[in-house]
Amino acid sequence: MRTAEQILREARTIAVVGASRDPMKVAHSVPRQMRRHGWRIVPVNPFADEIFGERCYRTLADVPFPVDLVNVFRPSADATQVVKEALAIGAPAVWLQDGIYSPEGRVLAEAAGVDFVENSCIAVIRAVHAITLVQP
Numbered sequence: 001m002r003t004a005e006q007i008l009r010e011a012r013t014i015a016v017v018g019a020s021r022d023p024m025k026v027a028h029s030v031p032r033q034m035r036r037h038g039w040r041i042v043p044v045n046p047f048a049d050e051i052f053g054e055r056c057y058r059t060l061a062d063v064p065f066p067v068d069l070v071n072v073f074r075p076s077a078d079a080t081q082v083v084k085e086a087l088a089i090g091a092p093a094v095w096l097q098d099g100i101y102s103p104e105g106r107v108l109a110e111a112a113g114v115d116f117v118e119n120s121c122i123a124v125i126r127a128v129h130a131i132t133l134v135q136p
Helices: 004-010 026-036 076-088 103-111 122-128
Strands: 013-017 040-044 069-072 093-096 115-117
Touching (some): 004 093, 004 115, 004 122, 013 026, 026 040, 026 122, 069 076, 076 093, 093 103
Parallel strands (some): 013 040, 013 069, 093 115
């Protein structure tokens, strides 16, 4: 299994489940920061049509192209279902944000050979390892 750093270095397209329209929420500011550093951010939120200037999809199953990583901004109680949806679309990695856990999701992901990170902020890992896809 890849480390969190390896997942980020190899990802280009990140589907963000629970992306928020509210700039005051981390589910908006974190994906926006990742976008500024070069990742293609695909917002997944059933209550929005567009976030970050990108078309918003109602579910992961609605995203019509492959994603390299599913980043989850949903409560821990919802995380296992999101992991199941990520596995259904063939996502190679699932990342649960800081404070989000899913022991069952971890078991499912590992059994499917899918990289899994939980309780970790994607933006912090990006900053700690100085990962950017944008050319200076």
